[in-house]
Amino acid sequence: MAEGENIISINIEDEMRGAYIDYSMSVIVSRALPDVRDGLKPVHRRVLYGMSELGLSYNRSYKKSARIVGEVLGKYHPHGDSSVYDTMVRMAQEWSLRYPLVDGQGNFGSIDGDSPAAMRYTEARMKEISSEMLADLKKNTVDFTPNFDDSLKEPSVLPAKIPNLLVNGASGIAVGMATNMAPHNMREVIGGVVAYIDNPEVTVSELMEYVQAPDFPTGGIIYGYDGVKKAYETGRGRVVMRAKSHFEETKSGREQIVVTEIPYQVNKASMIEKTAELVNDKKIEGISAIRDESDRKGIRIVYELKKDAMPDVVLNTLFKHTQLQTAFSINNVALVNGKPKTLNLYDLIRHYVDHRHEVVVRRTQFELDEAERRLHILEGYLKALQNLDEVIELIRSSKDGDIARAGLIERFDFSEIQARAILDMRLQRLTGLEIEKIQSEHDEVTKTVVYLKDLLESKEKRMALIKEELLELMEKYGDERRSTIEMNADDLEIEDLIPDEEMVITISKEGYIKRTPLKEYRQQGRGGVGSRGAVSKEDDYTEHLFSATNHNYLLFFTNTGKVYWLKVFRLPEGSKTSKGRPLQNLIEIKPEETIQAVINVKNLNDPDYINNQYLVMCTEKGVIKKTVLEAYSRPRRDGIMAININEGDKLLNVALTDGNHDVIVAANSGLAIRFNEEKVRSMGRVSTGVRAISLGENDRVVGMVCVGADEDTSLLVVSENGYGKRSALDEYRITNRGGKGVKTLQVTEKTGSLVAIKGVVDGDDLMIITRQGILIRTAVDQLRVMGRATQGVKLIRLNDADQISSIEKVAGITEELIENAEVVDGEASTEVNPATGSEENDNTEA
Numbered sequence: 001m002a003e004g005e006n007i008i009s010i011n012i013e014d015e016m017r018g019a020y021i022d023y024s025m026s027v028i029v030s031r032a033l034p035d036v037r038d039g040l041k042p043v044h045r046r047v048l049y050g051m052s053e054l055g056l057s058y059n060r061s062y063k064k065s066a067r068i069v070g071e072v073l074g075k076y077h078p079h080g081d082s083s084v085y086d087t088m089v090r091m092a093q094e095w096s097l098r099y100p101l102v103d104g105q106g107n108f109g110s111i112d113g114d115s116p117a118a119m120r121y122t123e124a125r126m127k128e129i130s131s132e133m134l135a136d137l138k139k140n141t142v143d144f145t146p147n148f149d150d151s152l153k154e155p156s157v158l159p160a161k162i163p164n165l166l167v168n169g170a171s172g173i174a175v176g177m178a179t180n181m182a183p184h185n186m187r188e189v190i191g192g193v194v195a196y197i198d199n200p201e202v203t204v205s206e207l208m209e210y211v212q213a214p215d216f217p218t219g220g221i222i223y224g225y226d227g228v229k230k231a232y233e234t235g236r237g238r239v240v241m242r243a244k245s246h247f248e249e250t251k252s253g254r255e256q257i258v259v260t261e262i263p264y265q266v267n268k269a270s271m272i273e274k275t276a277e278l279v280n281d282k283k284i285e286g287i288s289a290i291r292d293e294s295d296r297k298g299i300r301i302v303y304e305l306k307k308d309a310m311p312d313v314v315l316n317t318l319f320k321h322t323q324l325q326t327a328f329s330i331n332n333v334a335l336v337n338g339k340p341k342t343l344n345l346y347d348l349i350r351h352y353v354d355h356r357h358e359v360v361v362r363r364t365q366f367e368l369d370e371a372e373r374r375l376h377i378l379e380g381y382l383k384a385l386q387n388l389d390e391v392i393e394l395i396r397s398s399k400d401g402d403i404a405r406a407g408l409i410e411r412f413d414f415s416e417i418q419a420r421a422i423l424d425m426r427l428q429r430l431t432g433l434e435i436e437k438i439q440s441e442h443d444e445v446t447k448t449v450v451y452l453k454d455l456l457e458s459k460e461k462r463m464a465l466i467k468e469e470l471l472e473l474m475e476k477y478g479d480e481r482r483s484t485i486e487m488n489a490d491d492l493e494i495e496d497l498i499p500d501e502e503m504v505i506t507i508s509k510e511g512y513i514k515r516t517p518l519k520e521y522r523q524q525g526r527g528g529v530g531s532r533g534a535v536s537k538e539d540d541y542t543e544h545l546f547s548a549t550n551h552n553y554l555l556f557f558t559n560t561g562k563v564y565w566l567k568v569f570r571l572p573e574g575s576k577t578s579k580g581r582p583l584q585n586l587i588e589i590k591p592e593e594t595i596q597a598v599i600n601v602k603n604l605n606d607p608d609y610i611n612n613q614y615l616v617m618c619t620e621k622g623v624i625k626k627t628v629l630e631a632y633s634r635p636r637r638d639g640i641m642a643i644n645i646n647e648g649d650k651l652l653n654v655a656l657t658d659g660n661h662d663v664i665v666a667a668n669s670g671l672a673i674r675f676n677e678e679k680v681r682s683m684g685r686v687s688t689g690v691r692a693i694s695l696g697e698n699d700r701v702v703g704m705v706c707v708g709a710d711e712d713t714s715l716l717v718v719s720e721n722g723y724g725k726r727s728a729l730d731e732y733r734i735t736n737r738g739g740k741g742v743k744t745l746q747v748t749e750k751t752g753s754l755v756a757i758k759g760v761v762d763g764d765d766l767m768i769i770t771r772q773g774i775l776i777r778t779a780v781d782q783l784r785v786m787g788r789a790t791q792g793v794k795l796i797r798l799n800d801a802d803q804i805s806s807i808e809k810v811a812g813i814t815e816e817l818i819e820n821a822e823v824v825d826g827e828a829s830t831e832v833n834p835a836t837g838s839e840e841n842d843n844t845e846a
Helices: 011-034 042-053 064-077 083-091 128-134 164-168 186-198 226-234 268-280 310-321 345-386 388-397 402-412 416-424 432-457 460-477 492-499 815-820
Strands: 100-103 123-126 144-146 153-154 170-173 178-181 221-223 236-242 244-249 255-263 288-292 303-307 325-331 333-336 339-342 484-486 500-507 512-516 542-547 551-556 562-567 597-603 616-620 623-627 651-657 660-667 671-676 701-708 712-721 721-726 753-760 765-770 774-779 806-808 829-832 839-842
Touching: 011 170, 042 083, 042 123, 042 128, 042 144, 042 153, 042 325, 064 083, 064 123, 083 100, 123 128, 128 268, 128 402, 128 460, 153 221, 164 186, 164 345, 164 402, 178 333, 178 542, 186 345, 221 333, 226 236, 226 325, 226 345, 255 310, 268 288, 310 325, 345 388, 345 402, 345 416, 345 432, 345 460, 388 402, 388 542, 402 416, 402 512, 432 460, 542 597, 542 765, 616 660, 616 701, 651 660, 712 806
Parallel strands: 221 484, 542 806, 597 651, 701 753
Antiparallel strands: 100 123, 144 153, 170 178, 178 325, 221 236, 236 325, 244 255, 255 303, 288 303, 333 339, 500 512, 500 542, 551 562, 551 597, 616 623, 616 651, 660 671, 660 701, 712 721, 712 753, 765 774, 765 806, 829 839
16 A cells, blocks of 8 residues: 555445435436426526527527537537537427427438438527527526536526426336437417416316326327326326327229328337338238338328228228237426426426416516616616706816716716716716606606516416416417327216217127217107118128216127127217117127127116126027126126027127016017016026027027016017017916927018017107118007007008118107107008908007
């Protein structure tokens, strides 16, 4: 050891721990996290300040990017030049920032991930909105700190007239923590800030009436609101984003999916390339070609489909397997007083308003000091003008300026500042016009001083000023929302906002679904030609039609025996002539599945209810099964197995019972069997079931009706050629399950095969839909109760080649609704005498 040296032993763990903590805090505070006040990280702040110092305002000429990078590196940011240039490039990209802060000229990259040109080739200046970030910087509104070598001063934060952190968001990875904040719409954010100013006790849910959801630069669809709400309430949440798309038809008749907006931060070229790989690997079926037709006008990605492909199914597959659907994980971590904190929406707005309030206070004090200084000089001018001759004589007789200044102070009691100002005053100021200007300026500055003092004394007036400035910014920079908001099946919190009114639900054979207010359908008489129902493609028609209230749960049972859940108000609302939306976009139903039955359930959370209610299921091959509702009370997005289906069979119908119902099962041959529900024991969820009816070789079950013992129900049967009737249940004797049954309809060539059976009561309305989309609504009590073996009456006049598609009843129609509905009288129906086979006119009122 050399002389004079002193070695101190230390614990290496303590040293490493201390060094790492120092390093991590440096990264957190000085590099990776934004300040909650201006929403900028140090490098962003230094780029803007450096550009400001170079005079690169929005109305000045551009300068080389290398010149700007050099300015920032040499004076404020002692790191690599790429960090500064990459930051400046991102601040200029319209697809990266919702409101870009840099105006770039040249190649600044692309949404396809192309790199920008080298900094020696590009030029830049500030955007006009950046001037709002730097406004009043010279008025002592923020603290300045020494730069890295103590040779210059730089602002520790910008005045930030705009709420930049919420408007543009931020992202960064620190040590042990990260931030990922979403951009928002300027109008919405300022609306939320103004709401906070008006009421500092405002809640997050109230703020969300203004700040609805993130608004991404690339637009797209925010699919679901759960993550947004959670992020606003806690500072952390997951927002699902979807591309905006539509269907087009080519001249050759092929259908194609056209994507016009993609999720935020998705590399378009990479996404297309990976999608093509999935198509080649047969993981995505139905796509014949992918083309990128994007240009300067916007994005246009075309997925050309094969002839047999269903556009909605392919689109749903693309959402599942490609970046047409991604998630933005919100993590609102920002520096508050130099410390990282996770902030909710209220906190973000509160800290921003606190910052603006401090800026206004400091700006007002600065302006007041300047105004008082100017007023003091003007008062000296006026006093000197009142004694003009003596002042001039004193100055002329003085040997030099110092003596003149001392004389003015001694003789007229001027201050040092006033005396210097009088000596510096030009002779031109002594003209009559100039004297008036001095007096006028004195009056104006006096008013300014009074206003500024009043502003400093009143917090309410300061807040009103902040509000006024924000509303001016909203008018100047505010624009329309780009990202649309679309609710999905997981958003259960908005139920209280939805009125629980009755809806008619329609589901087409191709899987399009919608809900329509019941009052939109007019009531018609039996035998009428009907009104136009859902508009559909030639090969599509409405297959399911029923009524439900908005708060009901819908249990969708498919032909394969699976069940899916959805609240009624989650369905898209449309007019009775609208097409609806693909069900595949609402629930994760597989392409080979079709909806066979839909059950309305009022509540899945009441134990007494779900343990005493049963689901009775019937298949096309005559198998029946009963399972307690509790087994289906835990909704899963991807559905569960409801019944085990044998090969060659499919689920046909499902009914909700209390365990004491009679079951009637009918076949297309016109035979029906009635037995008590007790004959079917309760089974497990994935069991197969037992035989309900014996079928002939070519027979199949067309429907099942479950009726309570005390219900005044009659059985409605309808044939494919539009004949139907009501029969009393007493005509169907109760037997054991598994028999062949009795005749329920006299099936002839004229009537066609049996297609549907329903249990109805007086007061119900009957909804009939044909394969050509014609819909008629008629009161059930207009149909006479007839014998079990008759052929019935004509329910609807069918066009050539048209047939009945679906029969549903609408229960619980109020008298007021019936009175207000338009009634159209139908033509006289025709009844067939089963004994003679001849037709007889029936003009009897139902």
